[in-house]
Structure formats: structure tokens, C-alpha cells
Amino acid sequence: MNALKLIALAANVLASQPNPEHITPEELAAFAVVESSGDEGIWGDNGTAYGLYQFHLPRWLENGGTRAEWGRASAHTQTEVMLRALTKYAAKARAAKADRLTWLATSHNNGHGKYRQTAYSKKINAALKGMRQRRKV
Numbered sequence: 551m552n553a554l555k556l557i558a559l560a561a562n563v564l565a566s567q568p569n570p571e572h573i574t575p576e577e578l579a580a581f582a583v584v585e586s587s588g589d590e591g592i593w594g595d596n597g598t599a600y601g602l603y604q605f606h607l608p609r610w611l612e613n614g615g616t617r618a619e620w621g622r623a624s625a626h627t628q629t630e631v632m633l634r635a636l637t638k639y640a641a642k643a644r645a646a647k648a649d650r651l652t653w654l655a656t657s658h659n660n661g662h663g664k665y666r667q668t669a670y671s672k673k674i675n676a677a678l679k680g681m682r683q684r685r686k687v
Contacts, residue, residue, distance in 0.1 A: 551588035551625065553579055553681060556602075563629040571640035573633055576681035577651070581632060581658065583677045584670075590625040601625075603632045603658070613638070651675060 551559070560578035585604040586592045594604050600621050605613075605628075610620050613635040619627060636654055643653030648665050655671035656664040667675075 571637045573636045580677035584673045601628045
């Protein structure tokens with residue numbers, strides 16, 4: 551799925567879900583681009599991570615995905631689960647007074663937020679910049 555389709559998918563999900571932390575379509579799309587190049591059915595990490603956002607099963611479950619859906623979920627469902635994850639991470643970033651995007655990226659990538667940029671968070675930042683530019687066109 552290309553970047554513009556990912557943004558549209560994310561906007562569709564955001565229109566139907568609570569979004570108290572104001573996660574943007576571009577943020578969701580940036581994670582999908584970095585994690586899977588927009589491939590909703592891809593397996594990574596030697597077969598232990600799945601989909602657009604490369605969820606491992608425990609993280610999938612803790613963010614409202616089901617065991618039955620993992621490895622089979624639609625792009626829409628995957629994005630709903632990622633929205634729930636990013637919402638939790640963003641609330642923690644706000645409480646910690648940390649840079650939001652760095653915290654989102656490091657939380658998703660290794661399970662806990664960090665205050666400093668990592669190679670992964672730099673990739674997310676670069677992808678987000680690209681998403682915002684595409685959105686302006």
C-alpha cells in the first residue's frame with residue numbers, strides 16, 4: 551500500500567475511533583511505511599512480527615487485538631490496534647513531558663519510551679516528514 555493510501559486508511563480509522571491524544575493519519579502512516587513498507591501481510595523478525603506495524607503477539611494482545619486475528623487481520627483492524635497502542639504511548643509521553651514522536655517510536659520499537667532519539671525514531675521522523683509533504687500536495 552502506498553503512502554497516500556496509508557494516510558487515507560488511517561484517516562478512515564481515526565474517523566471511527568476515539569482519539570484523545572490526537573494521533574494523526576500521517577503518524578500512523580509513517581509507522582506503517584517504516585515497519586512494513588505498507589505491506590499488510592508481511593511477516594518479520596523471523597516470523598514473530600506481523601503486518602503493517604510489525605506487532606509481536608504479546609504487544610498485539612495488550613493493545614486489543616485477538617489471538618484469532620493476529621496474522622490474519624485486515625489493514626483496518628491492524629490500524630485500529632496501532633491507534634490504541636500509540637494512544638497509550640502518547641499519554642505516557644505527555645505525562646513524562648517527553649518529545650512525543652520520539653516517545654511513540656521508542657515505545658513501539660522496544661516497549662518503553664525514551665527521551666533521546668534512536669535510529670528507529672529518526673526513521674519515523676523522516677517518514678512523517680514525507681507523509682506531511684505528501685498531504686500538502
